[in-house]
Amino acid sequence: MRTFGWVKCVGAAVLSTALVSCASTAADAQAQAPSFDDAVKSSFKERGQAGMDRLNRNAMQLACSVPADQSPTGDAAKAIQEQAQARVVFPADGEYFGDWKAGEKIAQTGKGMQYSDDPAEPNGGNCYACHQMAPDEIAYGTLGPSLKGYGKLRGTSDPMLQYTWTRLWNSHVYNVCSHMPRFGDAGILTEQQLKDVMAYLFDPKSPVNQ
Ligand code: HEC
Secondary structure, three states, X not given: OHXXXXXXXXXXXXXXXXXXXXXXXXXXXXXXXXXXXXXXXXXXXXXXXXXXXXXXXXXXXHHHOXXXXXXXXXXXXXXXXXXXXXXXXXXXXXXXXXXXXXXXXXXXXXXXXXXXXXXXXXXXXXHHHOOOOOOOOOOOOOOOOOOOOHHHHHOOOHHHHHHHHHHHHOHHHOOOOOOOOOOOOOOOOOHHHHXXXXXXXXXXXXXXXX
């Protein structure tokens, strides 16, 4: 649409050198052009559990949907990070650790939340898609840092447990435009699943720490 307006504009300029009317032609074309959001909405259909509401972006997502060099900084970034921190829900019973074997399955499983997945089945965390974890697992992505030896290297002090829980709940608390899914905040993993993943990261018997 916009390209078409521009082509017409160049044509008009060449023929009549009427630059003023050319400018208004381009502006009109832009006003009539469908917005980016309309274009995205018209190309998706609701299917299964994947509803159109997934296209609605929250304030953080809107602020981060820009070229990297225009990402929020200073007070704007701080406001997003403080709001994210305020929404973190820590374990109700104060216990951070579940079962590392269950956590391993969650880390390895990429299923869940897609239209073709059964919403009654638990979601996976797909951690290996972005992180190295157990050193003997050779298939992993590198978008995130290696978590090999996580508990062994960092220990289990309260600040370390709170930091890691918060990372899993909503990584945007620490990095305003983080690429890590908001496992707690977005309701991807349950509290029990988060505890299982915590155990997988920290338990001395977990393959992550061998
Ligand atoms: C889509 C990619 C992606 C997925 C999936 C993902 N992460 Fe991350 N993770 C990242 C990135 C990128 C970072 C680096 C920092 C940032 O962006 O904030 C990170 C950072 C972390 C950190 C902090 C590391 C440090 O050095 O302090 C932890 C812990 C972590 N991830 C755990 C997990 C676990 C556990 C899972 C699965 C439940 C997971 N991540 C799934 C991308 C991902």
